[in-house]
Amino acid sequence: MRSSSSRRRTSHTLHRRTAGAALVGVAALLTAAIQSGAATAAPQQAPSAAAAHASVQLSPSQRAELLRDASSGTARTAAAIGLGDQERLVVRDVVKDADGTLHTRYERTYAGLPVLGGDLIVDTAKSGETQRVIKATNAALKVSDLTPDVTKSAAEQQAVARAKALGGTKSAADSSRKVIWAASGKPVLAYETVVGGLQDDGTPNELHVITDAATGQKLYEYQGVRNGTGNTMYSGTVPLTTTLSGSTYTLNDGARGGHKTYNLNRGTSGTGTLFSQTSDTWGNGTASNSATAGADAHYGAAVTWDFYKNTFGRSGIRNDGVAAYSRVHYGNAYVNAFWDDSCFCMTYGDGTSNTHPLTSLDVAGHEMSHGVTSNTAGLNYSGESGGLNEATSDIFGTGVEFYANNSTDVGDYLIGEKIDINGDGTPLRYMDKPSKDGASKDSWYSGIGSVDVHYSSGPANHFFYLLSEGSGAKVINGVSYNSPTADGLPVTGIGRDKALQIWYRALTTKFTSTTNYAGARTGTLAAAGELYGTSSAEYKAVQDAWAGVAVGSRSGGGGGGGTVFENTADVSIPDNGAAVTSSITVSGRSGNAPSNLQVGVDIIHTWRGDLVIDLVAPDGTAYRLKNFSSSDSADNVQTTYTVNASSEVANGTWKLRVQDQATYDTGYINGWKLTFP
Structure with missing residues (x-):
């Protein structure tokens, strides 16, 4: 997912597939899948240093102050890290460690134009000394000609034609702007054109097309609306936080940033009507009662909020204490659900024959995690970074399910296991052995960047399972698993809680928009080193788990025959x-x-x-x-x-x-x- 700012607009959906259905629904930033400037593993340190690298939970005012400080010093920072005269930094996010280290995330402009694929992270010690710079691209930003040879209208026509080929219905572009495309190779002047409307299946369309302004060549495209998981699955009787005004209750969660849940009543735009009634008991567990879907969505949003807050100290999707909102009963028999950055909202369809609202806990945790990715690393939805983007939502969606500790939907490493989107009772994905779905990949290989991102996510999902639980046969919460490794050697897990901490720290302080699998290994090793020490069992387990999916070598230098x-x-x-x-x-x-x-x-x-x-x-x-x-x-x-x-x-x-x-x-x-x- 991407941010909902005026720079770009993206959303994620959940779509029915026939064979090998995948949990779909992720975000795309606009750059090609190359890895530049991956984080370097932390220096040797004792495990006792872990507390110093723990992220501090910032209040909204503290975070705002840090952002203001960073914004006031962007010129100094740009000079300090060697940016060119025409480059400017724009502050996007900041993470603070207990020892005072700041991880400040920036985007860049060049000659006043947005640089797509120019994002970077600057790590600064408490003393103010720059410790490390992690860039999405190390290519020098030098564009000699800022006058397009291709007209804006030609770029728009190209984008509209491409949108129609993909099922779009609009005859004109929504917007087009000049940008610097720096995501692959030498930076060039380009147009970014957005075509909205609807796709032929009713899914909102938001195609982004990048066109070389000198040659007219299409450099990149991504669909802002992505497919996710879905079909009905309820969580039983659950507590809901509501608001009472006079004699009327509303699905307004004042304890979690004011999250509201709305009824679109088959509509496809706007917010619809806020759920309200005189009773504080919502729904009856069946699709015939419209409030049932509202209760599921409201619960899913609450659990996802609590998971991020209590696990990582993150206050909301943007970490600013402000809630998103949810919309249910979207469209007519719409077999999808999607997260949309432009409205900062989560939307659910009612499924086949409007009898299976897609308001499951899996969907909530997975889809809203795209918003977190959008507001942190902004992983591109293409190539290997796209697979990592999708896997991040699988990983945190799994974390949400375990965190909920719901007796109706116990935690597991199966994705969409109760949705039955294929009608055969099988999960959409298996984290212990991704290839069991018939399409996902168990391990990395050189051509995985060309695989659909919903299946190239397999190695990262597999890595997370191995890091959490280890390899081999075992039973967890009544579910049997048997996870293999690419090199045939065993992996000993460190527990899901530690694995989640490592992935979250890597996502928020190490990954950039172009991080690939090699970069993910580097970033997670750096995160593990900072949290637990580079001589720790956790650090070695990260090495071994990546080796188990054919990314890098074992902790002892073994594997791969030498x-x-x-x-x-x-x-x-x-x-x-x-x-x-x-x-x-x-x-x-x-x-x-x-x-x-x-x-x-x-x-x-x-x-x-x-x-x-x-x-x-x-x-x-x-x-x-x-x-x-x-x-x-x-x-x-x-x-x-x-x-x-x-x-x-x-x-x-x-x-x-x-x-x-x-x-x-x-x-x-x-x-x-x-x-x-």
Whole structure:
């Protein structure tokens, strides 16, 4: 999901599918799925330091003051982190740790234009010293020509045509604006066009199309309205917080930011009518009573609010103490539910024949968590970041269900298990083994970014289950699970509560709009290191759980057939400049390195032919991995080289040396590793 500001508008829905139905309904920010500037794991520290890194619950006035302070210092911050003369920072959010560290999230403008994919996080110590900068892209913001060669109307026509191809009904765009597109490769001037209206199935349409202002090429698109989970599932008799005015009760929760629940009565716009009646008993457990859906929605919103507040100290979806609102009975026989940032509201349809309102606790927790993602990392709804976005809602939706401790709907690691959207009694997703739904992926692989995000979420869901519960067969709350691992090695879980804390901290202080799976590993390791220490069992479990879904190596360096040493710190590569290095210290090996030393390289860089790459042994001997090539215009170097290093002593400091030998294109070392078979 994205924010409801004037910059963009998005929403999430829940849609019926036939085979392998997925919990759909997530948000998209507008940038392509590349990982730039992933967080670096925290320095070695004792577990007792965890309290210092715990987030402080801020009052609305305290948060507002921190935001004002950050806003007043944006020019100084921009200069301090080396932004260009035409770049400006816009404060979006702030998180404060107990030790005074501030994690301030910014978006950027360039020459007054919004930069899509330019978001970043600045970590500042209590002393005011900048500790770390995490960027959605490390590409230099240099756009020489800010005059479009393509007309605005041409961009709008392209977007309208694309919307019609996807089932849209409008003949004109709602809005179009000039932006800087920085989400993939070299930043360019572009148009962002939004086409609203309805899709052919009645779902609200909000297609965002990014068009290159120089060539007219479509660079990116995303649907602001996304599909989620759904069908009826009730939570039994539950307490509701209401408001009494005179002799009339309303579904107005004054204890949770004033959350209100409205009856659209088959309408598709506006707020409808606030539920009100003279009795404080709402609904009768059947769809024939319109207040039943209202009670379920009101309960789901309350539990989700309480989960975030009591688990993470978060006050509402935006962390500002202000509630969203809910709308039920949307449309006629509408088999969907969706979160919408533009209205900051949650909406539920009544399902097939208007007899199955989609007001389940699963839907509430999953969908409203998209709002949290929108107001924190803003993970793009495309490629690997889209899978992480969807998984984040699965993870926190699962957390909401366990938190509720509802005897009618006990906590489990099954997504949409009581909705039965396929009519066969099966869940939509299985976190212990995602592939059981017939479409989701159990583990990461190089092509997963091209998979539908509702299925590419599988590795992150699987990681969360492994981190929480561990691998192998077990029974939890009466449900049987049997979770495998990609490397065939066991994983020992640390408990769901700790796993949730690690994911939330990574989402709110480490992830950016373009975070991919490698970046998620880096971010969660950094979060675990800060919360529990880098020598802790929790930190090692994060490594092992990611290795269990084929992302990175095991905590002991094992897995994958050898001992692995890795450095995931980012190192910027200057354009046509001096060589840079990234170091790995190898220890605990005897004798010389092998004749088949594996060197795994992950470099993000446009026009990779500019790069010359060497492996430098501890004694200074250089082994050429890649030569310069003026004709190799492809992006990125993500491959494994085999080096005969048998004449080198294994232990010592090895370096990856990279030099850019031509102008115009830039990038960074995202990480690299040595594998000793």
